[in-house]
Amino acid sequence: MTVIPHEPFGTFHQQANTLRDHGYVVKEFANSSPVALLGDIAFGPQQLRPQAPGGRATSFHPHKHWIDSEGNQHARYFFDTTSTPDKNMFMSATQTWINQTCIRFEKLPDGPCAQNMSEPAICVGSFDGCWSYIGMIRPHGGEPQHMSIEDGCYTPASAHEFGHALGSHHHHSRPDRDQFITVNDEFYALEPTKEDIQQLRGKWAQSTLCKKEQVVDMPIPYDFRSLMHYSSTAFGDDDFRPILVTKDVRNQYMLNYHFYADQLQSHYDLYVVNLVYGCDKVWEDACAKNGKHTPKCKNFGYVGKKCECICPVGYEGTTCEKKTGPLFPLMPKAKVLVEVKEAQLIDLTKETMSPKNLDGPSGRFEFYQFLTVVVDGPDNNTQAVITVIQTVGDCKELMENYRTNINNDLVEQDCELIYMWGLSSGGRLRTECSSTMANNEPHGPWLRSKTNHLDISAQSSYGYRYNSPEMSMHLIKLKLAVEFVPMPRKALKVEKKRHDSNSGPETSAARMVSAGASGNSVVGLIILVGLILLFAALGIYVRERLKKKKNAELEDGKSSVSSSQEGDSSGDERKSGDEDGDGQDGEAKEDTKKDDTKEEEKAEDR
Numbered sequence: 001m002t003v004i005p006h007e008p009f010g011t012f013h014q015q016a017n018t019l020r021d022h023g024y025v026v027k028e029f030a031n032s033s034p035v036a037l038l039g040d041i042a043f044g045p046q047q048l049r050p051q052a053p054g055g056r057a058t059s060f061h062p063h064k065h066w067i068d069s070e071g072n073q074h075a076r077y078f079f080d081t082t083s084t085p086d087k088n089m090f091m092s093a094t095q096t097w098i099n100q101t102c103i104r105f106e107k108l109p110d111g112p113c114a115q116n117m118s119e120p121a122i123c124v125g126s127f128d129g130c131w132s133y134i135g136m137i138r139p140h141g142g143e144p145q146h147m148s149i150e151d152g153c154y155t156p157a158s159a160h161e162f163g164h165a166l167g168s169h170h171h172h173s174r175p176d177r178d179q180f181i182t183v184n185d186e187f188y189a190l191e192p193t194k195e196d197i198q199q200l201r202g203k204w205a206q207s208t209l210c211k212k213e214q215v216v217d218m219p220i221p222y223d224f225r226s227l228m229h230y231s232s233t234a235f236g237d238d239d240f241r242p243i244l245v246t247k248d249v250r251n252q253y254m255l256n257y258h259f260y261a262d263q264l265q266s267h268y269d270l271y272v273v274n275l276v277y278g279c280d281k282v283w284e285d286a287c288a289k290n291g292k293h294t295p296k297c298k299n300f301g302y303v304g305k306k307c308e309c310i311c312p313v314g315y316e317g318t319t320c321e322k323k324t325g326p327l328f329p330l331m332p333k334a335k336v337l338v339e340v341k342e343a344q345l346i347d348l349t350k351e352t353m354s355p356k357n358l359d360g361p362s363g364r365f366e367f368y369q370f371l372t373v374v375v376d377g378p379d380n381n382t383q384a385v386i387t388v389i390q391t392v393g394d395c396k397e398l399m400e401n402y403r404t405n406i407n408n409d410l411v412e413q414d415c416e417l418i419y420m421w422g423l424s425s426g427g428r429l430r431t432e433c434s435s436t437m438a439n440n441e442p443h444g445p446w447l448r449s450k451t452n453h454l455d456i457s458a459q460s461s462y463g464y465r466y467n468s469p470e471m472s473m474h475l476i477k478l479k480l481a482v483e484f485v486p487m488p489r490k491a492l493k494v495e496k497k498r499h500d501s502n503s504g505p506e507t508s509a510a511r512m513v514s515a516g517a518s519g520n521s522v523v524g525l526i527i528l529v530g531l532i533l534l535f536a537a538l539g540i541y542v543r544e545r546l547k548k549k550k551n552a553e554l555e556d557g558k559s560s561v562s563s564s565q566e567g568d569s570s571g572d573e574r575k576s577g578d579e580d581g582d583g584q585d586g587e588a589k590e591d592t593k594k595d596d597t598k599e600e601e602k603a604e605d606r
Helices: 012-021 087-098 155-166 194-206 249-260 267-276 279-289 363-367 392-401 403-416 462-466 469-476 508-573 579-605
Strands: 025-029 032-038 041-043 074-079 104-107 122-125 130-133 145-149 181-183 244-246 336-340 344-347 369-376 382-389 417-423 428-433 446-448 453-460 479-486
Touching: 074 087, 087 104, 087 145, 087 155, 130 155, 145 155, 155 267, 244 249, 249 369, 249 453, 267 279, 336 344, 363 462, 363 469, 369 469, 382 453, 403 417, 403 428, 403 462, 453 469, 462 469
Parallel strands: 041 130, 074 104, 074 122, 122 145, 336 369
Antiparallel strands: 025 032, 032 041, 130 145, 181 244, 344 479, 369 453, 382 446, 382 479, 417 428, 417 453
């Protein structure tokens, strides 16, 4: 064993710190180059220089293939002796590729990853998680590239990582991805910590697009069932809002179907690998040497080891020339597809479902059920509304058998029944779980669309905890009352129309001016009426004040006259005193008389 010399731009530890400074999750190894992780994809320091947080490894470039110096399809691997990889799981996953490709996998003696190799090789260890590089990264040997397969990396996950090692990127990263699915990366689970921000970078990187020059130009159909495709809620939060939404809701269930069924490589996964590695040519040559004729396969078929065309689903015949059905027919556990175009009651309780595990190695898959509903009304001025009529009471006896467990674990298992609904073409689906859809309340929820179209993709695995496939079926079989109601914005829309036949149709600007003028007239009329009422009230107020003042003055006049008369009478009865006194009294009387006369004249004038 030879210790690997330091890379040109610093020690291994310095390289790791540089990668961390740029936001990567980094794995360090003794006497070996660090690994930067973006999700389950590994990158070496040299691949990310000088700094490329958004950089992407290429997929299926010529130097990424495991082709040896003699031109043979040849991959070497060994197990790391400084860790404890799950060897059985790795071998099981490797066998799935050996059986269906021409690539030869050579087992080398086990040893530490930190050693020089004369040929490129994969060092399989347990390095915290399930991850791999994309393709062969050191074609001339030297330090082997790491792959992590630890306990818990079940066979499909391990086969997925080996798909990366062979050169395959995630299928949902292909350049034309946006034509088929929407990625809602804002729904990723996130905690406000530095470590989680690094994890988020990895999640984001796995959902970005590859450039056209990074992938082999091979126009295969978009494969919703690819081993290299993530499920709809991968990296999502516990509210189960879908991260990946198909443009056509009829394809939505497939993203989770292959995942929960533990399905392995799809036809198109094998088609790409075999054609890129030239396996079809290898098998054609072998067939020719044995005197066997090989047909020219059509419609994404390819020649296999038995010198016959291997056809995709939907085609058959010697050369796959006969079309027999759709490329993606409904899977056995997802046969329920209901499409309606008018108001009606969808009674899912009458639909047939199978409790058996019909389509996958996973033993738990018998507890899963999937269904799809597509509502498409004929009138664009209406919006689709579904009233959910809950049917959980129909399986009351079944539910009572597990009532204690359900009550205790309801929070944890709430979303083991999921109804995703909305507008799939718009990329957004809401999620309702059993606490909303199957709580047996008198009135079920409403699902209201903004248009005359509404999509539903539902799945149930509720019976998994209680070993009851029937429970999963009962809870997903709801009754859905579909109706179409007028859109409020359409029903309340008012337009002013002109009747002048000589003026022609009104423009939007003219209608706006007309509406503005009409509005100003109304405002002016309101102001005028207000002023009239104000002046009328003011006139009444002034008149009442004058009337009160006049009455008050009349009362004052009467009081003065009465006082004068009383003074005259008392003066006649008094006896005269001395002459001076009599003179003064006479003058006072005369003055009083004059004043009384003036007051009477004023009163008469008034």
